[in-house]
Amino acid sequence: MDRAADEPLPLRAVSVSPPRQLSEGVLRRRELRRRKRISLLARCWRLLALLASSTGLGWLLLRHGWVLRDAQQVQVTGAWGFSRDQIIQAAGLRFPVPLLQLNPDDLRQRLAGSLPVEQIQLQRHMLPPQLNISLRQRQAVARAQRRQATGLENGFVDRTGAWISRQQQAKARSAVPPGLMVMGWQQRYASTIEQLLLGLPEEAGIQRLRFHRNGELWLYSNRIGPVRLGPLDGQLQRKLLVLNHLTETWGGKPPTPDTRALDLSNPEHPELVLQPPRTIPPSPSGN
Known part of the structure; x- marks a missing residue:
């Protein structure tokens, strides 16, 4: 056998450096980061616990409290x-x-x-x-009637002219004054009705207000007869003042028995509409 093969291999010296020690500053920073992570986790858990308790308390209050x-x-x-x-x-x-x-x-x-x-x-x-x-x-102050697609509907109005249905009024304990009747009610007439309720003279004895389809307003009285106020042209207050004055002047009665109506469509020139004179037919001549 070869002698060189039996000889041990020469050992090579390898230098091993000792482990490097971390500086104190690095250790301190690592510790601070670890504490921050722990603190953040603790805050998250506290927040979750607070949300859970608030949700549970709110549910209890909604379910059993308020x-x-x-x-x-x-x-x-x-x-x-x-x-x-x-x-x-x-x-x-x-x-x-x-x-x-x-x-x-x-x-x-x-x-x-x-x-x-x-x-x-x-x-x-x-x-x-x-x-x-x-x-x-809302207290009913007058009876009312309006036209619907299904026909005429009876109801009431309050002091502002607003509509009150019969079903609504039936649930109230208050009685309805039977005196005044509003015919042809529409929502756009509410403010006019309110003004009329405040301004109509009691001496006139008005029993009906009627809004005609042509836009004219008529009043019907059992004392002075029909009163034509005409179209709603912004002179309603003036017309009511004239009506009040004439009613006081006449003592709540028409000036002549032949009075057919009072026309206040022009409040500056009120007119009396008289009954046409009766014509007496001639007597037949004897032969």
Whole structure:
């Protein structure tokens, strides 16, 4: 065998450097980063816990806290002609109902559509759970009639000339004065009706207001007869003043028994429309 193969291989010296020690500044920065991560995780967990508890508390309050459970938690003011049960029924309230689920606009629309009321105000109180309803009752002051697609409809009007249906008035406790009747009512005449209700002289004994299809307004009195006010041309106040003056002058009676109507279409020149004179037929001549 070859002698060189039995000889051990020469060892080569390799220098191994000792592990490098990190500086104190690097260690401090690593520790700060570790603490920041831990602090961030802790804040996230606290935020999640707060959100969960808030959600649970809110659900409990909505489900069991801010809830109207019976009619005693509904307070009504201003509706002397209606009971609390009528107001609750008209508003469509069904108990129990969460306060925050109540839509004020929907409640106002239901109340105004079912009852003759206006100026509806709603307030929700959380502690204790309560719903306050404040409204003003629209009182019927005259009977009315309007033309619909299905025919004539009878109803009432309030002091502002607004329409009150028979169904709405039937729920009120107030009686309707039977004296005045408004015929040919339309929404555009509401302000005119309001002005007439304020300005008509009591001595005239007006029983009917009639808005004709041609746009003319007539008054009908059992004392002075028919009164033609003519078209609604912006002189209504002046016409009412003239009517008031003539009524006082005549003592609530027509000036002559032949009076057919009083024409105030031109308030500066009022006219009396007289009955045509009766013609007496000639007597037959004897033969």
